[in-house]
C-alpha cells in the first residue's frame with residue numbers, strides 16, 4: 001500500500017473479529033414500501049457467541065434472520081456475515097413424504113453428498129438427538145419435539161459455523177420446550193458455534209444466550225443489550241431461583257414494556 005506523505009498517521013485499529021455485523025439496517029415491505037419492518041438496526045455477534053434477539057411479535061425478528069441468511073437484502077444499511085450460515089426457519093418445514101432420516105439428511109444431499117452416505121451420517125447422530133428407532137417415521141408420526149430435533153439435526157449436519165435459529169421452540173409445550181432448551185445448551189457446549197437465536201421468550205433468551213438484544217416494536221431496532229454473565233450449564237429449575245437470572249429477565253421485560 002502506498003501512503004501519501006501528507007496523510008495523517010493512523011492509529012492501528014484493534015481488529016474485532018465479528019462473525020455477524022448489521023449496521024443501520026432498514027427493511028421495508030408493501031406495495032409502496034410503506035411497511036417498515038426494521039429501521040436503524042445495529043447488531044453484532046462475535047465468533048462463538050450466542051446472541052438471543054427478543055422482541056414483540058411483528059417487530060422484524062424473522063426478517064432480521066432472513067437478512068443474515070442472505071434470503072433478503074436490506075433497503076438501507078449493511079449486513080455482513082463471516083462464515084457459512086445454517087438457517088432454521090420458524091416452522092420446521094419437514095417434507096411429509098420423507099422419513100425422519102431422509103429429512104435430517106436433506107441439507108447434506110443439497111451439498112452434493114450421495115443419498116446413502118447422507119442418510120448414514122445423519123443416522124449416526126439419531127440416538128444422540130433422542131431419535132433412535134424413529135429413522136423411518138414420517139413427520140406426521142413424530143411428536144413436536146422430535147420434529148424440531150429432526151429439523152435441528154438437518155440444520156447442524158452440514159457443519160456450518162453460524163447458526164440462525166428462528167423461534168426453534170416456539171411451537172412446543174412448556175415441558176418439551178424446557179427439555180429442548182437444556183438439550184440445545186448441551187449441544188452447543190459440546191460443539192460451539194456462532195448463534196443468532198430469535199425468540200419471544202425472555203426466560204429462554206437469558207437461559208441460552210451470552211448476550212440478549214431487545215428489539216423495539218416495528219420498526220424494529222435494538223433498544224437494549226444485556227450481557228448474561230451467568231455460569232453454565234444453566235438449568236431452568238436452578239435459574240428460576242437465581243436472583244441474577246431473575247433480575248436479567250426483569251430488565252428485559254422492563255425494556256419490552258416501554259414500547260408496549
Ligand SMILES: Nc1ncnc2c1ncn2[C@@H]1O[C@H](COP(=O)(O)OP(=O)(O)O)[C@@H](O)[C@H]1O
Nearest residue numbers: 029030035037056057058059060061062063064
Ligand atoms: N414478505 C413480506 N411482505 C410483506 N410484509 C412482510 C413480509 N415479511 C414481513 N412482513 C412484515 O414485516 C413485519 C415484521 O415481520 P416479521 O419479521 O415476520 O416479524 P417477527 O418475526 O418479529 O414476528 C410485519 O409487520 C410483517 O407483516
Ligand SMILES: [Mg+2]
Nearest residue numbers: 061062063090
Ligand atoms: Mg417471526
